[in-house]
Amino acid sequence: xxxxxxxxxxxxxxxxxxxxxxxxxxxxxxxxxxxxxxxxxxxxxxxxxxxxxxxxxxxxxxxxxxxxxxxxxxxxxxxxxxxxxxxxxxxxxxxxxxxxxxxxxxxxxxxxxxxxxxxxxxxxxxxxxxxxxxxxxxxxxxxxxxxxxxxxxxxxxxxxxxxxxxxxxxxxxxxxxxxxxxxxxxxxxxxxxxxxxxxxxxxxxxxxxxxxxxxxxxxxxxxxxxxxxxxxxxxxxxxxxxxxxx
Amino acid sequence: xxxxxxxxxxxxxxxxxxxxxxxxxxxxxxxxxxxxxxxxxxxxxxxxxxxxxxxxxxxxxxxxxxxxxxxxxxxxxxxxxxxxxxxxxxxxxxxxxxxxxxxxxxxxxxxxxxxxxxxxxxxxxxxxxxxxxxxxxxxxxxxxxxxxxxxxxxxxxxxxxxxxxxxxxxxxxxxxxxxxxxxxxxxxx
Numbered sequence: 045x046x047x048x049x050x051x052x053x054x055x056x057x058x059x060x061x062x063x064x065x066x067x068x069x070x071x072x073x074x075x076x077x078x079x080x081x082x083x084x085x086x087x088x089x090x091x092x093x094x095x096x097x098x099x100x101x102x103x104x105x106x107x108x109x110x111x112x113x114x115x116x117x118x119x120x121x122x123x124x125x126x127x128x129x130x131x132x133x134x135x136x137x138x139x140x141x142x143x144x145x146x147x148x149x150x151x152x153x154x155x156x157x158x159x160x161x162x163x164x165x166x167x168x169x170x171x172x173x174x175x176x177x178x179x180x181x182x183x184x185x186x187x188x189x190x191x192x193x194x195x196x197x198x199x200x201x202x203x204x205x206x207x208x209x210x211x212x213x214x215x216x217x218x219x220x221x222x223x224x225x226x227x228x229x230x231x232x233x234x235x236x237x238x239x240x241x242x243x244x245x246x247x248x249x250x251x252x253x254x255x256x257x258x259x260x261x262x263x264x265x266x267x268x269x270x271x272x273x274x275x276x277x278x279x280x281x282x283x284x285x286x287x288x289x290x
Numbered sequence: 291x292x293x294x295x296x297x298x299x300x301x302x303x304x305x306x307x308x309x310x311x312x313x314x315x316x317x318x319x320x321x322x323x324x325x326x327x328x329x330x331x332x333x334x335x336x337x338x339x340x341x342x343x344x345x346x347x348x349x350x351x352x353x354x355x356x357x358x359x360x361x362x363x364x365x366x367x368x369x370x371x372x373x374x375x376x377x378x379x380x381x382x383x384x385x386x387x388x389x390x391x392x393x394x395x396x397x398x399x400x401x402x403x404x405x406x407x408x409x410x411x412x413x414x415x416x417x418x419x420x421x422x423x424x425x426x427x428x429x430x431x432x433x434x435x436x437x438x439x440x441x442x443x444x445x446x447x448x449x450x451x452x453x454x455x456x457x458x459x460x461x462x463x464x465x466x467x468x469x470x471x472x473x474x475x476x477x478x479x
Contacts, residue, residue, distance in 0.1 A: 075400065075465060076393065076396055076397035076400050076465070077397060077400075077401075079465075080393070080397065094393050095392065095393050095394035095397070096392060096393070096394065097392065097393045098390040098391065098392065098393070099390075099391045099392070099393055099396050099461050099465065100390075100391075100461075102393045102465075103464065103465060106465075
């Protein structure tokens with residue numbers, strides 16, 4: 045029986061990678077069931093194909109996929125089909141907010157949709173400036189489908205890069221990300237007013253971005269799109285300046 | 291068989307693998323593997339093997355030990371039985387030159403081990419020995435396996451099962467080691 049067994053992560057597509065991740069979190073009580081499921085995903089064959097194999101033959105196949113123990117490469121492609129990696133420094137406020145949302149859920153599960161935000165078409169204007177495809181023009185769910193049918197090694201590394209960049213970014217603007225809870229002696233009981241204030245800050249933290257956008261747009265909902273399309277760094281610098289002044 | 295004499299009476303007790311049914315072998319294995327108090331475990335074994343309880347309680351300790359030492363519950367040579375007949379049906383474990391454990395059979399056997407680690411040998415043998423008049427689907431139906439497992443527990447002897455038990459345990463351990471070494475990557479990925 046001829047089986048198409050991948051020799052490395054570069055032969056595993058993103059949708060199969062996501063299936064494999066799902067298998068790891070499923071509660072398999074039986075080793076063989078899990079093994080057959082894994083083999084079925086990476087070879088694209090039905091589990092029944094493996095059921096007639098001798099156990100010793102199966103073990104040989106398992107040994108040949110020993111690479112599955114390692115991570116895919118932490119590099120990533122800057123160009124996927126006609127889409128280019130935009131770079132974290134070029135993110136707009138709206139793109140960043142959406143990325144934050146998808147990271148907070150499960151960043152590997154959401155890898156295709158994060159890539160749909162980060163990879164865009166581009167062109168150059170008459171003066172040689174790069175013009176990125178507008179975020180508002182994209183259906184990111186539909187765009188994410190383009191990232192399912194490519195080797196996982198093309199984009200796996202983008203998550204670690206994103207997380208590294210995000211950590212640095214939050215360090216730089218840490219004053220803006222922390223809720224304003226007054227310093228208190230841990231042994232000292234907070235007054236009722238302080239408790240209410242603390243609870244309020246924690247509730248507001250859930251809507252932090254919406255509140256920021258609302259303030260920047262002067263409560264004018266028609267300006268929301270304009271604000272979210274601003275460069276992220278410009279917005280953060282502006283907010284920092286306002287905080288210092290206030 | 292071994293004879294136990296008490297008060298002028300003689301009691302026969304099984305002490306060979308080919309005298310034990312699979313059901314008896316399962317019970318004895320569990321007792322000897324799980325019971326902390328070995329003397330108590332062997333007393334229960336004697337009961338399973340046909341000795342009345344009142345006789346066990348009154349046995350001379352030296353004779354008790356001597357009978358235990360006469361047990362021959364290992365197989366000198368592990369040979370896989372190819373087939374046997376039971377109730378008019380022929381049950382076959384392999385048709386080629388030698389026995390090979392199929393992945394499907396291993397997977398099913400493992401399922402029964404997980405479900406009931408103390409009593410799975412009947413099901414394991416029911417999976418490995420197929421009736422030669424049934425289709426593949428009929429053979430693997432749960433009800434059929436359960437029915438056969440009960441039949442085998444009552445009528446098939448442990449000497450037929452032991453080579454398969456040893457093989458299954460060995461392959462299960464080997465496979466778990468491979469799984470642990472080569473597929474244990476989820477935390478990193």
